[in-house]
Amino acid sequence: MNATEARRRAREIIAESSALAVLTGAGVSAESGVPTFRGAGGLWRGRNAWELATPEAFRRDPAEVWEFYEARLSGLRRVAPNEGHRALAALEATRDRFWLLTQNVDGLHRDAGSRNVFELHGTIRVARCSDCALETATEAALRDWSPGGIPRCEACLAHLRPAVVWFGESLPAAALRAADEAIRSCDTFLVVGTSGLVQPAASFAFQARRRGARVVEVNPQETPITQVADVSLRGPSGAELPALLGKEERTLLTPRTADG
Ligand code: BJW
Numbered sequence: 001m002n003a004t005e006a007r008r009r010a011r012e013i014i015a016e017s018s019a020l021a022v023l024t025g026a027g028v029s030a031e032s033g034v035p036t037f038r039g040a041g042g043l044w045r046g047r048n049a050w051e052l053a054t055p056e057a058f059r060r061d062p063a064e065v066w067e068f069y070e071a072r073l074s075g076l077r078r079v080a081p082n083e084g085h086r087a088l089a090a091l092e093a094t095r096d097r098f099w100l101l102t103q104n105v106d107g108l109h110r111d112a113g114s115r116n117v118f119e120l121h122g123t124i125r126v127a128r129c130s131d132c133a134l135e136t137a138t139e140a141a142l143r144d145w146s147p148g149g150i151p152r153c154e155a156c157l158a159h160l161r162p163a164v165v166w167f168g169e170s171l172p173a174a175a176l177r178a179a180d181e182a183i184r185s186c187d188t189f190l191v192v193g194t195s196g197l198v199q200p201a202a203s204f205a206f207q208a209r210r211r212g213a214r215v216v217e218v219n220p221q222e223t224p225i226t227q228v229a230d231v232s233l234r235g236p237s238g239a240e241l242p243a244l245l246g247k248e249e250r251t252l253l254t255p256r257t258a259d260g
């Protein structure tokens, strides 16, 4: 299937869908300037980002892990949702049954106006006490922070940690329930910008496919999910998702005004 055929087929599948589940990963935020994990920008001070996303790293050196998260949070202050995030929000507005399952912790889907969003790996915008589990806005927790410091819980003075899901930790129960419902109920499963290497999210498309859903992938690179995809769109999501929605074609087909 060439790129034009793939786009046409993907548009047909999305247009026919009445229960659409979407899974996103770091790639959907790449065009906003947020580094992906396994791409070139995924290094932080020469370390792989995912090596810092573990409970062991936090036990060993909580101050270093907080420096990593503070740097990412600072980066997020300077970015905004891109056309890909916005296309998904627009798509949701045309459907009654829509789930957006995201592995991203950056909050950009909500900023773009998506509503039925489930954050499988938590959120960087919240910090949680590692002892009493009290939650605080990360911005507030880091107000008097400086490099080398570890923010502490107001209630019990134990270390705060980012409210994200690290390797070996369970995903939030509510997000897992939503994913389960989406996989069981959807007729189409759209996967955007994920390497498909991190479980359990990596298996969602396979499960949906086994239950009869169509699978559409948007990713410039081939991934393990490609093998179950009915169609793979090999481009950046900031261009492919608006095209999937027909924006491009509508622009082409809209009659020009008298002076245009
Ligand atoms: C573009 C683009 C553009 C570029 N447009 N696309 C079964 C088998 C083996 C292991 C396990 C298993 N079940 C569980 C595990 C263990 C583990 C796991 O999966 N390990 C594997 C690595 C082997 N999973 C867990 O531990 C999970 N917990 C769990 O399952 O609990 C129960 C359990 C525990 C232990 C054993 C068994 C059961 C928790 C996983 C938590 C992941 N956490 C992180 C950090 C979050 C916090 C933070 O952000 O700091 O989540 S790691 C990191 O990877 C982050 C991401 O959400 C996640 C996925 O990455 P993603 O989004 O796919 O990004 P990249 O960078 O990998 O890919 C980007 C893609 O975009 C690429 O494909 C590009 O081509 C593409 N792209 N530009 C579109 N413009």
Ligand code: ZN
Binding pocket: 129, 130, 131, 132, 133, 134, 153, 154, 155, 156, 157, 158
């Ligand atoms: Zn506490």
